[in-house]
Amino acid sequence: METTASLFKSVSRRVWSPLQRPFRVCSWNRDVKKGVTAGTLEELKEKAAQALLISTVLTLVCEEDGTEVDSEEFFLALPDNTVFMALTPEETWKPHPLRQRGGNTPGESTPRTGKDIAQITFDLYRTHPKDVFGSLNVKATFQGLYSVSADFQCLGPKKVLREALRVMSTLLHAAGHLLISSAAVIRRIIHGADLLQAQHGKPIEYWE
Known part of the structure; x- marks a missing residue:
């Protein structure tokens, strides 16, 4: 019974697993940035800790303004590719140095009138x-x-190689069909010339 129950839980977990969404996480000083995918807030915390090599309990905040993400509802309301900052209990969020001085952070456009x-x-x-x-x-x-x-x-290396081999196979297949068709046309031309020669009883003169 225990084996059946554990198997049912495993299958249910796979069937009802949340949709994986892409996010980015960075360290408290923004020196390390990683891309991860997660479907829940707890899963994002686990993958962020693994990506940033953090062994302690961490807190996720929005990198832009330091808003703490502490509920599943707020996490699901955030768009894909949101940038999070992972903080340990000893670390605190600080604004970007360029943004703090009133400048533009890298990637932001210059203000226009x-x-x-x-x-x-x-x-x-x-x-x-x-x-x-x-x-x-x-x-x-x-x-x-x-x-x-x-x-x-x-695409990963295996998928890139697989797609390249698939394209090469398609091209070779098309080239093979073209060669077979060309050979059939040449054979018909030769057969027609031989038949015409047999009907007239004299060799056909080919002009150069």
């Missing part, structure tokens, strides 16, 4: 150390009201 029509941001990150090119997130905001985002997941 006119009204923006559209703003497009590109974010390149990695969700796995073995990723070759990294994943790309594109976010477009129109007149500050409508926002559209697209996430392009990268």
Whole structure:
């Protein structure tokens, strides 16, 4: 009975597992940044601790303003690719040095006097150390009201090799069909010339 119950719990956990979403986590001094995926707040804390090599209990706050993420409801309300800062009990959140001096942090555009029509941001990150090119997130905001985002997941080394072999196989298959068709056409031309020669009873003269 215990084995059946544990098996049922394992299957239920896999079936009802939450959707994995991409996030980024950084250390308290912003020197280390990692990309992780998680479906719950507790899972994000565990993966953040593993990625940043933190062995103690940590607290997650929004990197931009230091808002603590302490509930599952607030975590689910945050958009994908949100940047979190992992803090140990001895560490505290501090604003970015450039933002604290009133400047622009890296990646922020220079303020303009006119009204923006559209703003497009590109974010390149990695969700796995073995990723070759990294994943790309594109976010477009129109007149500050409508926002559209697209996430392009990268391919690992095995998937890249598999896709390359698949393309090569398709090209070779097409080349084989082309050679077979060309051989059939040439054979028909030769057979037609031989048949015409047999009907007229004299060799066919080929002009150069």
